[in-house]
Amino acid sequence: MKALMFGWEFPPHILGGLGTASFGLTKGMAQCGDMDITFVIPKPWGDEPKDFARIIGANTTPVAWRDVNWDYVEGRIGKVLDPQTYYDLRDHIYSDFNYMNTNDLGCIEFSGRYPDNLLEEINNYSIVAGVIARTVECDVIHSHDWLTYPAGIHAKQVTGKPLVIHVHATDFDRSRGNVNPTVFGIEKDGMNNADHIITVSDLTRKTVIEKYGISPDKVTTVHNAVEPLSQELLDLEVPPKHEKVVTFLGRITMQKGPEYFVDAAWQVLQKVRNVQFVMAGSGDMMEKMIRLAARRHIAGRFHFTGFLKGKQVYEMLKASDVYIMPSVSEPFGISPLEAMQMGVPSIISKQSGCAEILNNVIKVDYWDTNAIADAIYSIIKYPAMYNQLREQGLEEVNQITWDKAGAKVIDIYKRLINR
Amino acid sequence: MKSICFYFQIHQPFRLKTYRFFDIGNDHYYYDDFANDDIITRIAQRSYLPANEMLLDMIKANGKKFKVAFSISGTALEQLEQYVPEFIDSMKDLADTGCVEFLSETYAHSLSSLVDPEEFIAQVKAHDEKIYQLFGQRPKVFRNTELIYNDDIAAMVASMGFKGAITDGAKHILGWKSPNYLYKAASAPKLRLLLKNSKLSDDISFRFSNPEWAAYPLTADKYINWIATLPDEEMLINLFMNYETFGELQPRESGIFEFMKALPRFAAEHGIEFMTPSEVVSKMKPVSELSVMHPISWADEARDTSAWMGNILQEEAVNKLYCLGERIRLIQDKRIRQDWNYLQASDHFYYMCTKHSSDGSVHSHYSPYDSPYAAFTNYMNVLSDFLIRVREQFPEEIENEELNALLLTIRNQEHEIEELNREVELLRKNIVMDTTGDFVPKVEEEPKEEPKPTEKPEPKPKKAPAKKPAEKKTPAKKPAEKKAPAKKLAEKKAPVKKATEKKAPAKKPAAKKTTKK
Numbered sequence: 001m002k003a004l005m006f007g008w009e010f011p012p013h014i015l016g017g018l019g020t021a022s023f024g025l026t027k028g029m030a031q032c033g034d035m036d037i038t039f040v041i042p043k044p045w046g047d048e049p050k051d052f053a054r055i056i057g058a059n060t061t062p063v064a065w066r067d068v069n070w071d072y073v074e075g076r077i078g079k080v081l082d083p084q085t086y087y088d089l090r091d092h093i094y095s096d097f098n099y100m101n102t103n104d105l106g107c108i109e110f111s112g113r114y115p116d117n118l119l120e121e122i123n124n125y126s127i128v129a130g131v132i133a134r135t136v137e138c139d140v141i142h143s144h145d146w147l148t149y150p151a152g153i154h155a156k157q158v159t160g161k162p163l164v165i166h167v168h169a170t171d172f173d174r175s176r177g178n179v180n181p182t183v184f185g186i187e188k189d190g191m192n193n194a195d196h197i198i199t200v201s202d203l204t205r206k207t208v209i210e211k212y213g214i215s216p217d218k219v220t221t222v223h224n225a226v227e228p229l230s231q232e233l234l235d236l237e238v239p240p241k242h243e244k245v246v247t248f249l250g251r252i253t254m255q256k257g258p259e260y261f262v263d264a265a266w267q268v269l270q271k272v273r274n275v276q277f278v279m280a281g282s283g284d285m286m287e288k289m290i291r292l293a294a295r296r297h298i299a300g301r302f303h304f305t306g307f308l309k310g311k312q313v314y315e316m317l318k319a320s321d322v323y324i325m326p327s328v329s330e331p332f333g334i335s336p337l338e339a340m341q342m343g344v345p346s347i348i349s350k351q352s353g354c355a356e357i358l359n360n361v362i363k364v365d366y367w368d369t370n371a372i373a374d375a376i377y378s379i380i381k382y383p384a385m386y387n388q389l390r391e392q393g394l395e396e397v398n399q400i401t402w403d404k405a406g407a408k409v410i411d412i413y414k415r416l417i418n419r
Numbered sequence: 420m421k422s423i424c425f426y427f428q429i430h431q432p433f434r435l436k437t438y439r440f441f442d443i444g445n446d447h448y449y450y451d452d453f454a455n456d457d458i459i460t461r462i463a464q465r466s467y468l469p470a471n472e473m474l475l476d477m478i479k480a481n482g483k484k485f486k487v488a489f490s491i492s493g494t495a496l497e498q499l500e501q502y503v504p505e506f507i508d509s510m511k512d513l514a515d516t517g518c519v520e521f522l523s524e525t526y527a528h529s530l531s532s533l534v535d536p537e538e539f540i541a542q543v544k545a546h547d548e549k550i551y552q553l554f555g556q557r558p559k560v561f562r563n564t565e566l567i568y569n570d571d572i573a574a575m576v577a578s579m580g581f582k583g584a585i586t587d588g589a590k591h592i593l594g595w596k597s598p599n600y601l602y603k604a605a606s607a608p609k610l611r612l613l614l615k616n617s618k619l620s621d622d623i624s625f626r627f628s629n630p631e632w633a634a635y636p637l638t639a640d641k642y643i644n645w646i647a648t649l650p651d652e653e654m655l656i657n658l659f660m661n662y663e664t665f666g667e668l669q670p671r672e673s674g675i676f677e678f679m680k681a682l683p684r685f686a687a688e689h690g691i692e693f694m695t696p697s698e699v700v701s702k703m704k705p706v707s708e709l710s711v712m713h714p715i716s717w718a719d720e721a722r723d724t725s726a727w728m729g730n731i732l733q734e735e736a737v738n739k740l741y742c743l744g745e746r747i748r749l750i751q752d753k754r755i756r757q758d759w760n761y762l763q764a765s766d767h768f769y770y771m772c773t774k775h776s777s778d779g780s781v782h783s784h785y786s787p788y789d790s791p792y793a794a795f796t797n798y799m800n801v802l803s804d805f806l807i808r809v810r811e812q813f814p815e816e817i818e819n820e821e822l823n824a825l826l827l828t829i830r831n832q833e834h835e836i837e838e839l840n841r842e843v844e845l846l847r848k849n850i851v852m853d854t855t856g857d858f859v860p861k862v863e864e865e866p867k868e869e870p871k872p873t874e875k876p877e878p879k880p881k882k883a884p885a886k887k888p889a890e891k892k893t894p895a896k897k898p899a900e901k902k903a904p905a906k907k908l909a910e911k912k913a914p915v916k917k918a919t920e921k922k923a924p925a926k927k928p929a930a931k932k933t934t935k936k
Contacts, residue, residue: 382795
């Protein structure tokens with residue numbers, strides 16, 4: 001079966017959870033066998049893994065005819081794209097886009113990030129999608145998150161193949177209800193045009209049905225999973241410590257509920273002193289949180305590490321005794337699973353999608369800081385609690401693999417194709 | 420002739436209130452009075468009381484041929500006395516018919532049989548005493564918490580003089596054997612074993628009103644027929660269930676009460692009689708021995724003790740609690756004793772079960788907590804506070820054995836002093852009687868020697884007997900010398916005592932709370 005996927009991020013150049021999830025799912029589907037996946041991203045770097053999917057960059061797809069020879073193409077974009085594919089794509093330019101800002105290869109430039117002119121980039125991406133859809137043969141089209149919905153719709157119109165959209169988050173999650181009407185419009189349009197909608201949790205499914213007015217039979221939940229960690233990460237060494245460490249790891253924004261973490265920390269510190277609280281990450285609420293910690297007179301026990309990337313994340317987890325994610329609204333939330341992989345007991349909010357599939361974690365309401373504090377105290381004070389969560393959590397998270405999620409998605413494809 | 424042996428279990432734990440870590444060391448009242456009151460009152464109204472009425476009617480209507488047995492935990496009895504005293508009265512009425520037998524068990528519905536034999540024996544005695552006080556019966560057959568049983572427990576039970584015990588007819592123990600016979604314990608051949616017939620018991624308690632069950636609707640006629648058509652040699656059908664079956668698990672509308680009322684009539688038609696466990700034990704002959712190495716119970720699919728001691732959390736909580744046992748048996752403080760009892764209820768550990776299969780849903784159904792982790796956290800917080808209170812009683816660095824010896828000395832001395840006092844009192848009376856006449860004093864020298872603080876003069880003639888205590892003093896001095904370490908203890912104890920005294924007023928309202936309701 002041939003699938004044409006549109007995504008925005010792909011490891012190792014990722015900015016958030018979207019890239020990790022798209023990557024894991026693609027890989028998991030490839031493991032199920034008999035899948036031929038073409039994955040389109042705005043701007044490949046060349047070091048993306050290519051063993052289970054063909055990667056086409058939007059910034060190397062011509063939309064205007066340029067008479068360039070093989071060697072020139074090879075020299076310019078050879079490391080991200082096979083020149084033959086370039087010529088195939090060039091044969092399918094469907095309209096004259098010379099009025100647009102194109103380069104020497106007739107391609108549009110993409111940042112591949114989330115720039116200020118994001119809407120323009122989204123629009124360009126869908127123009128490019130028209131060329132790709134005409135070139136690449138496919139049985140089904142799969143769009144990851146709202147940025148690629150217009151591209152998916154365009155591809156569907158061109159090919160007449162069924163469109164699946166994958167909702168990794170909605171604007172209701174990102175804005176705590178203060179929805180941007182343009183984004184909402186794009187999301188709603190994508191959902192209306194989709195033949196099927198995949199959501200990463202029942203929580204998101206409910207949002208899609210209730211807030212976007214989509215018929216429930218069109219929406220299916222496929223929970224995310226995690227990639228097994230490499231031995232190198234599992235064996236990371238961290239300096240010995242003398243105090244318990246409780247860690248919040250993620251963007252410090254309204255969505256992640258950092259203030260509830262500070263409040264719970266304050267409660268715990270009333271009773272136990274030898275605990276350190278770490279807020280790892282950056283975000284627009286960071287300064288506010290620093291001030292809040294100072295006002296509560298617990299700044300001395302509070303550490304703000306700033307943004308962590310790559311290995312630093314795992315070092316931080318390895319040094320932690322408790323991981324906490326008090327998100328106000330989390331479509332899925334992959335990081336507690338990573339913490340569990342590192343053997344860190346986790347406390348997550350019931351308002352997180354991953355709470356639907358995890359049993360060996362402590363689930364609390366994000367606003368219930370008493371319960372959060374109780375849970376922290378219990379883990380750091382009662383070794384049995386720590387061990388039970390650590391061991392059972394590890395066992396549990398190792399069962400949550402992408403091939404299972406991949407198989408579910410393939411089932412959905414089959415249903416759509418045979419309809 | 421076949422016999423049906425009914426036994427019903429009644430148990431309610433004292434559920435804990437939300438006890439936060441802030442409360443550790445500050446708040447010594449642990450129970451959710453509101454929930455406990457609410458739950459037991461509700462269940463009593465819907466189940467226990469109407470079911471008692473039903474049983475009374477059945478016994479009256481069938482000329483005392485209908486018999487049942489009850490096992491009621493001490494904690495349930497306490498709550499019923501507090502919140503639903505009319506139930507105790509109605510139970511007394513049932514007891515007066517002579518058709519109701521009360522079984523023995525641990526007072527707190529505890530797991531002590533598995534971890535603390537000494538505590539186990541003490542609790543069984545306490546429970547039987549309570550039953551005797553309330554219903555005037557001395558239990559003869561033993562039923563352990565949730566039918567937990569193995570060879571060791573059998574030996575303990577037999578040594579306490581019980582003639583029979585009740586447990587589950589777990590498949591992995593019985594194998595090809597049928598539960599419909601009387602067995603005897605391998606480790607104590609004098610102890611008879613009654614095994615639960617799970618299929619027939621659960622037909623009533625779990626499947627009765629399930630329309631998807633093939634045998635739905637179940638009628639008394641049909642049910643008795645099943646029993647009557649069992650092989651002739653299988654004479655004993657043990658139907659053991661929770662008393663909540665009537666009215667709570669199977670609601671009144673399901674017709675469960677009418678079903679029960681019709682049973683004796685159909686049983687009589689087939690010549691099936693009803694027996695209490697002790698009748699079974701004395702009238703029937705055991706067919707073979709049954710050996711049980713690893714403890715069994717009637718819980719979950721596994722029929723083992725994993726529902727209470729199956730994961731790290733439960734093991735930790737159980738161990739933390741029971742390592743206090745020895746120390747607590749040295750403590751006289753009533754509130755500590757009471758909390759010790761209430762904290763032992765097996766339910767607290769049941770709530771911490773992390774099984775996620777079909778068993779898990781049963782666990783969460785009965786649990787007042789969101790998750791096993793919340794249950795553990797709350798219990799451990801309570802236990803932490805309890806630990807502090809236990810430690811406050813005696814200095815920690817004294818070993819239990821030493822402490823025991825010291826306490827013994829103190830207690831002996833108390834005894835001795837009491838005895839001496841009594842003797843002095845007696846003598847003094849004699850003196851008063853004797854000296855109606857004149858008594859002229861050699862006052863000065865005598866009282867100095869006498870241990871009594873009073874300066875009553877001693878008459879001359881009575882000097883000889885009066886000296887007796889003085890003589891006794893010499894042997895009495897020995898313990899006084901021994902007193903040295905005890906004194907140390909007393910000194911150490913002093914500041915602690917002050918602390919407890921200070922707390923006394925704070926304690927009172929809490930204590931009142933318990934009694935009020």
